[in-house]
Amino acid sequence: MTTEHSSLELRGITKRFGALTANDHIDLEVRAGEIHCLLGENGAGKSTLMNVLYGLYQADEGEILLDGVVQRFAGPGDAMRAGIGMVHQHFMLIPVFTVAENVLLGHERALGGLAGAKQKVREISQRFGFHIDPDAKIEDLPVGVQQRVEIIKALSQDARVLVFDEPTAVLTPQETDELMAIMQQLRDEGTAIVFITHKLREVRAIADKITVIRLGKVVGEASPQSSSTELASMMVGRPVELTVQKNPPVLTDNTLEVAGLTVLDALGQKVVNDVSFTVRGGEVLCIAGVQGNGQTELTEAILGLQPKASGSVRLNGRELLGKSVRDVLDAGVGFVPEDRKVDGLVGEFTIAENLMLDRYQGAPFVSAGTVDRGARDEFATEKLGAFDIRAQGIHTNVGTLSGGNQQKVVLARELGRPLALLVASQPTRGLDVGSIEFVHSQIIASRDAGIPVIVVSTELDEVVGLADRIAVMYRGGVVGVVPADTSRDTLGLMMAGERHTPEGAAA
Ligand SMILES: Nc1ncnc2c1ncn2[C@@H]1O[C@H](COP(=O)(O)OP(=O)(O)OP(=O)(O)O)[C@@H](O)[C@H]1O
Ligand SMILES: [Mg+2]
Structure with a gap:
């Protein structure tokens, strides 16, 4: 199924955070019935671009068009109403709420209350072969199942544009295969799909189109027939x-x-x-x-x-x-925990503070109960360079870093002693x-x-x-x-x- 216009068109999207330009005049077209992979290094600006599309961020420049019509999204509610669904890189589910309550959130009117939400969860579960209890609490569910709830939430709006931001990072190989089959089914029904993943095998298996982003800019399109080596070097800008x-x-x-x-x-x-x-x-x-x-x-x-x-x-x-x-x-004992957001990092602390998180007990960073800022900052600057952590500086809050760069902060700390x-x-x-x-x-x-x-x-x-x-x-x-x-x-x-x-x- 194709339409006259691209289902989704982003024109010249620019998004700045202070001095950092996360998206620099990005153009992207995604057609109905197409799986469009966004490929790019950690911090390249993929999630930022999708958050602009979803109304979570306001672009500094550029416009979003759906079927050729310019859209204004003041928030995710507007984007959802326009038919955009998103499965986020970092889950946005509320742990103490049930599945149905999470699906209902923000869609109260469209779904007609909790009973409607439960019905919707059952319908979608049945259609895709999920086994999900609408009354289960999110915090009691394994991550793979939580991921499905995110998907159900995105699908409950009959979205015509669906964004999947690194959905497979926490899935088992089998769950990944199942999710890819779902994406293909949705594609064949005419949904425009944006798929972000770092796993080149997945890209090669499923992409109809590939756009590569580096340092906030589109560097080009890649053919889905490219080898992993070709995709990797295009993404990183050097042989990998x-x-x-x-x-x-x-x-x-x-x-x-x-x-x-x-x-x-x-x-x-x-x-x-x-x-x-x-x-x-x-x-x-x-x-x-x-x-x-x-x-x-x-x-x-x-x-x-x-x-x-x-x-x-x-x-x-x-x-x-x-x-x-x-x-x-x-x-x-150096320990890299499985979930950096829970065990590894404090989002409200800076990179420098996170790098010495378990080292407040004395030398080399603390003497007589006070932090030696000079020693700490020198250590942090060295690690920022050595681990290629993409951030404005060592005093940037870890919570604003891209997913991959947060992981590098944990590694730099644990391997750095x-x-x-x-x-x-x-x-x-x-x-x-x-x-x-x-x-x-x-x-x-x-x-x-x-x-x-x-x-x-x-x-x-x-x-x-x-x-x-x-x-x-x-x-x-x-x-x-x-x-x-x-x-x-x-x-x-x-x-x-x-x-x-x-x-x-x-x-
Ligand atoms: N809210 C924010 N405040 C400040 N800087 C931000 C914010 N969100 C993102 N950034 C910065 O914008 C840049 C792009 O980040 P983004 O999360 O879009 O990268 P990404 O391509 O999704 O990376 P990853 O593959 O690691 O998820 C990064 O340098 C990041 O630190
Ligand atoms: Mg991201």
Whole structure:
């Protein structure tokens, strides 16, 4: 289905934040019945552009046209009424509200109250094969399901333009496939779709059109037939190494020994069940598995964040289990948490403040109870450069940074001090390909410095690229620890619960 005009046209959109031009005269056309991918580095201006479209920001220059007619959106309500729906990069759902209440929010009149909202949730769920209870509370739902609620909310308005801002960052591969099928179905019904993702495989699988943005400007269109390497270099403006570069591991005497680790949740269920493994200094153990199989609780137990943990976690012979988080960090454990917004950063603090967040206890940043601003700012400036954090400066609030740049602040802090052990959960979630290359090289540098490294990842590419050995978790247990060159098919079966013991290895 095509219309005479582009369904959506953005003309010369410019958006400034103080001295920073996040969008610089951007032109973009999205037709009905087309999936249009927006590709660009972290901080390139993708979310900003979509927030302008959705009425969350007012453009400084430029105009938005729907079917050739100029629109004025004073807020998201106007955009929604004009038929624009958006699935946001950072969820905008209210955790203590139910699914139906969240869908109703802002659409009270159109949906005809809560009963209408519930009906709508059921209708859309049925149509797309979601299993969602309209009365479930958001905070009780796993992220993959929350993502579906965002989608239902966007669809409940019969949007003719739908924006998906990095919806797959928190989804499992299977959920991703399902979402892509939904997008294709909507496309075939004539919806104009904008799809933002950093996963080039997804772009290549689904895009009808690709526009690349760099530093707030459109740098060109790419063909959906382009290779990942071509897309990556167009995006970043230089060739990018898409495979992890590393030498064979050189093992040291440093050791992390996890033995019989069991973690109970609030209801007394075993979310980590009798897990044992050893990681030597100089190697990366990747923990693979579908999200929600105990990986989060396992890493949190190592950090001292799980009160109901038993067994033992010994770092170089010293027991960590039962210690406070403070003591664990002081023992030199670096931790990259899975959800940077909850555990990693304080949005209202500046980059410089966030970089010393767990280091208020003394040298080098604090002496006699006062912060040495000079030392702090020097450290922050160095990290800003080293980690290529795109921000106006070290005194910018972390909450205003793009998703990928927030992640880089966490990494800069955790990798920026002497470590005895590194535990990184989903370290590259939301990062662009250039940043992933950098973060992987930093993780390998920690490994090559001779410390044990644990990386939890649901991305098989990342696991296979980084790991020296792979532990696969399923329903709280480790179903096997296998060499890095194990086939993806075998890993896939293990992720579905099949036990596997490589030949010649101790069970
Ligand atoms: N509310 C705001 N105040 C100040 N600066 C902002 C604000 N929102 C975004 N920016 C800045 O605008 C630039 C573009 O950010 P944006 O979030 O659009 O990037 P993005 O392309 O979506 O990146 P990512 O892939 O990391 O999500 C960044 O430098 C960001 O710090
Ligand atoms: Mg973004």
